Amino acid sequence: MCNLDAIQSPKDVTDVEVIGENNELRGDAGLACSGSRRQRLWELPAAAHCSVIGVGIPAELLRKTLKKIIDNALSMSDYDFHVGAVGHCRLRNPISTALQKLLDRRFAPAVRVFQAAKTKEALVRMWIDAIDDGDVAGPFWAALTHPLCTPAIQEAMINDMHLIQHQACAMFRSDSKDVQFLEKRVADLAAKTSQTQDRQSRQIAEKSVHILGLQQDLSQALGEIKARDRKILALTQQLEAACNAPGDVEAGNVLQEKIRTLSACNQAFTKKIRELERQLQRNDARLHVDRQDALGREQSRHQSLPPAAENEVALLRLSARQVLCVGGRAGNVPDYREVIEKAGALFVHHDGGIEDNQSLLESGLAAADMVICQTGCISHNAYWKVKDFCKRTGKRCVYVDNPSTSSLIKRLTAVACAATP
Numbered sequence: 001m002c003n004l005d006a007i008q009s010p011k012d013v014t015d016v017e018v019i020g021e022n023n024e025l026r027g028d029a030g031l032a033c034s035g036s037r038r039q040r041l042w043e044l045p046a047a048a049h050c051s052v053i054g055v056g057i058p059a060e061l062l063r064k065t066l067k068k069i070i071d072n073a074l075s076m077s078d079y080d081f082h083v084g085a086v087g088h089c090r091l092r093n094p095i096s097t098a099l100q101k102l103l104d105r106r107f108a109p110a111v112r113v114f115q116a117a118k119t120k121e122a123l124v125r126m127w128i129d130a131i132d133d134g135d136v137a138g139p140f141w142a143a144l145t146h147p148l149c150t151p152a153i154q155e156a157m158i159n160d161m162h163l164i165q166h167q168a169c170a171m172f173r174s175d176s177k178d179v180q181f182l183e184k185r186v187a188d189l190a191a192k193t194s195q196t197q198d199r200q201s202r203q204i205a206e207k208s209v210h211i212l213g214l215q216q217d218l219s220q221a222l223g224e225i226k227a228r229d230r231k232i233l234a235l236t237q238q239l240e241a242a243c244n245a246p247g248d249v250e251a252g253n254v255l256q257e258k259i260r261t262l263s264a265c266n267q268a269f270t271k272k273i274r275e276l277e278r279q280l281q282r283n284d285a286r287l288h289v290d291r292q293d294a295l296g297r298e299q300s301r302h303q304s305l306p307p308a309a310e311n312e313v314a315l316l317r318l319s320a321r322q323v324l325c326v327g328g329r330a331g332n333v334p335d336y337r338e339v340i341e342k343a344g345a346l347f348v349h350h351d352g353g354i355e356d357n358q359s360l361l362e363s364g365l366a367a368a369d370m371v372i373c374q375t376g377c378i379s380h381n382a383y384w385k386v387k388d389f390c391k392r393t394g395k396r397c398v399y400v401d402n403p404s405t406s407s408l409i410k411r412l413t414a415v416a417c418a419a420t421p
Contacts, residue, residue, distance in 0.1 A: 038111075039145040041100040042092045045154055048144060049089040051161045053082060055137050056103055065102050069094050103141050110138030111145075120148050127157060136164060211283045218276045225269050232262050282367070285360045318343045318416060320396070324368035326361065326386050327352035327378030328403045335405040336372075343412065345370075352378035358385075365389045371397040372408070 041052070053062070059078040062085060076084070088095040104111065117123040123146055130139035140161055144154060239255040323345045325336050333349050340347035348368065350361050361382060365371060373386050390397035400411050 036147050038147055039149065040092070041089050041103065041145075042096045044089075044144060045151070045158070046090055048154060048158050049086045051158060051165070052103070052141060052144065053086050053089065053099065055161065055165070056106065056141055057099070061102075065098055066095060069098060107138035107141045110142040114139065114142035114146055117143075117146065117148065120150065120153065123148050124153060127160075131160060131164070136161065207283060211280065214276060214280050214283065218273060218280065221269055221273050221276065225266065225273070228262055228266050228269070232259060232266065235259050235262065278363075281359070281363050285363050318345045318370070318412065320345050320369035322346040322348060322368050323370045323372060324348045324350065324364045325372040325374065326350050326364075326382060327374030327376075328400075329377055332403060332405055336408060339405065339409055339412070343416075350382075352382040358382065361385060362389075365395070368395070371395060372412075373397055373399050374403050375399050376401055377403045 041049070044052070057065070059082065063081060066081075066085065070084075085095060085099065089099065090096075114123070114126055117126055123143055127139060127143045130136055130143075140157065143149060144157055149157075235255055235258055239259065318340070323340050325333075325340070325347065326349075328336060328349075328351075330351070336349065337347040348364055350364050352374070353361070358381065362385075365386065371386060371390055373383065375383065378386075386397065389395070396415075398411050398415055400408050
């Protein structure tokens with residue numbers, strides 16, 4: 001044990017000598033308190049000092065408190081400093097007095113709480129409750145210095161604190177291993193997420209370029225149609241003028257033939273424009289779905305289905321090639337996707353008109369082989385549109401009242417079992 005007497009300044013030695021001569025400052029070391037007075041630090045058993053100082057006072061605060069008293073011992077290690085301070089707690093001196101004041105100030109709330117203990121049994125019960133709560137530093141000091149704390153109770157509390165310190169060290173080592181594992185796991189997930197984001201960004205960029213090309217084609221076709229409309233109008237005016245003029249029947253027939261040819265071309269262009277508009281809507285819907293997929297994977301990269309749900313999904317097989325899920329919670333969309341894809345189908349999601357455009361819902365309904373309607377999380381307009389579309393077209397629609405993943409699995413399992421002969 002390191003002895004702090006060897007590192008005390010002359011001022012400190014003088015103080016200790018004065019303490020020995022002054023009856024007011026002399027402590028009754030080793031004697032238990034009686035009456036209603038709380039016990040002092042130097043009156044506690046020597047075995048209690050290590051735990052009281054080590055648990056109740058952090059190393060930096062201990063140095064700061066004793067800096068003026070032990071001004072030439074700051075180069076010591078934390079352990080040697082702790083051992084020296086504990087050694088001086090056996091007698092009343094400037095070091096033990098300063099530590100007594102510090103402990104009373106730090107744990108004043110706990111001391112006030114333990115003042116309610118009027119019997120030894122109540123004191124022991126409050127100490128046991130403090131252990132169960134996991135907060136032992138303040139209660140340890142308050143109970144240990146309580147007027148009703150006998151040597152037998154003190155010894156039991158010291159043994160409890162000794163065991164708690166061992167358990168805390170073991171838990172710290174175990175938690176450190178868990179933290180290292182989780183940090184490695186987080187790094188792996190971050191790398192995978194970065195790769196997924198890069199891939200999604202490339203796909204979205206490619207589809208954006210494709211959509212831009214379609215928009216340019218559509219604009220060009222609209223320009224050609226306007227030009228032909230103007231030409232048809234001019235020819236019609238010429239035809240009317242020719243019909244009104246006598247002797248120009250042959251010229252009128254020629255104009256009528258030109259008008260018929262231009263009308264046929266105009267119909268062909270109109271058909272082409274409608275096809276381009278439908279293709280543009282489909283591409284917009286797919287681009288929106290891809291963006292939602294990327295956002296869903298980012299939000300749920302640390303989530304996974306519970307083991308029971310994994311087993312049910314492994315047994316689930318759907319005959320539909322593409323499933324449209326309308327509504328549901330945004331946070332559950334990645335789980336919906338995992339369930340549908342593991343069941344052997346392509347998953348497409350529409351939020352039911354909350355953020356997604358309602359016009360995208362019709363194209364999604366037309367492209368899907370089966371529709372899942374989350375009736376608990378969907379707008380009224382989207383609900384009636386889904387119901388009317390499926391009733392009109394005869395397309396299978398599965399209604400799910402609860403937006404949880406387990407409810408979706410149960411409904412799909414029931415549908416799959418009903419469809420199996």
